[in-house]
Amino acid sequence: MSFCYKCVLLVGATSGIGAAMADKLILEGAKVIAVGRRQERLDAFVEKHGPEKASGIRYDVTDRTSLNVFVEGIVSKHPDLDCVFLNSGVQNQVRLSRPAEVDLDAFHQEMSTNFSRLVDLSIKFLPHLQQKPFPTALVITGTLLALVPAVTMPAYSASKAALNAFIYCLRRQGQGSNTKVIEIWPPVVQTELHDYMGPEKGRSMGMPAAEFIEKAWQQLTAGSEHVIVGSAGPEESFMEIVNKRREHFETVSDHLLRHFEL
Numbered sequence: 001m002s003f004c005y006k007c008v009l010l011v012g013a014t015s016g017i018g019a020a021m022a023d024k025l026i027l028e029g030a031k032v033i034a035v036g037r038r039q040e041r042l043d044a045f046v047e048k049h050g051p052e053k054a055s056g057i058r059y060d061v062t063d064r065t066s067l068n069v070f071v072e073g074i075v076s077k078h079p080d081l082d083c084v085f086l087n088s089g090v091q092n093q094v095r096l097s098r099p100a101e102v103d104l105d106a107f108h109q110e111m112s113t114n115f116s117r118l119v120d121l122s123i124k125f126l127p128h129l130q131q132k133p134f135p136t137a138l139v140i141t142g143t144l145l146a147l148v149p150a151v152t153m154p155a156y157s158a159s160k161a162a163l164n165a166f167i168y169c170l171r172r173q174g175q176g177s178n179t180k181v182i183e184i185w186p187p188v189v190q191t192e193l194h195d196y197m198g199p200e201k202g203r204s205m206g207m208p209a210a211e212f213i214e215k216a217w218q219q220l221t222a223g224s225e226h227v228i229v230g231s232a233g234p235e236e237s238f239m240e241i242v243n244k245r246r247e248h249f250e251t252v253s254d255h256l257l258r259h260f261e262l
Helices: 016-027 037-051 066-079 104-130 153-173 194-198 209-223 235-257
Strands: 008-013 033-038 052-059 083-086 136-141 179-185 224-229
Touching: 016 033, 016 037, 016 194, 016 209, 033 037, 033 235, 037 052, 037 224, 066 104, 083 104, 083 224, 104 153, 104 179, 153 179, 153 235, 224 235
Parallel strands: 008 033, 008 083, 033 052, 083 136, 136 179, 179 224
Antiparallel strands: none
């Protein structure tokens, strides 16, 4: 199989996994609309690949007041849009052991950026994807920490766990739609996400971005709806938990949906 989507909106495309995935998509023949906060990086992306293959739009996902204008602008300018790829996010460490020092505004901002704003974008773009007369996809980057939280990153872990629960429900309620819902769980990848540790240390942690992209791409082109690279702990037992959780979700969903009109 191949990645059959040819016009991809990639939100969070100016660094890390998003930037590497944007390059890969273009290499594989897709047109990419890159979205991010840093105009100079968007300009560099378009210059690198050319305006026939790449375009850039500056948008901050935390700006809810401009959400409708952003979405309507995309779908009107790109009627061939067949894939929305949501990759934006932030990560910080929080010392819960010192509650008096916890910045609650920052904690909730991280939760909002990683969860609520991606829910907003999903809900706003889905009607446009679902009405297309061809297969479309919504792809969302999560993390292995959605299942096994990182003790020093409670806001990040909780936001990604919430995102995973939302994706489970969204996918199941959307069964039969022409829009495929895909979730990607990366391991620790060498990106700017960890700059709070210091750029030298943070960007040397984990799997090189290029290696991650190739491993994720193999699963994407194989048609997987849950792309998992690496594991949190021993792989066999981790995947057993993933599969059992999905099994129990489907069982409970079967029961609940008998009493719920979709």
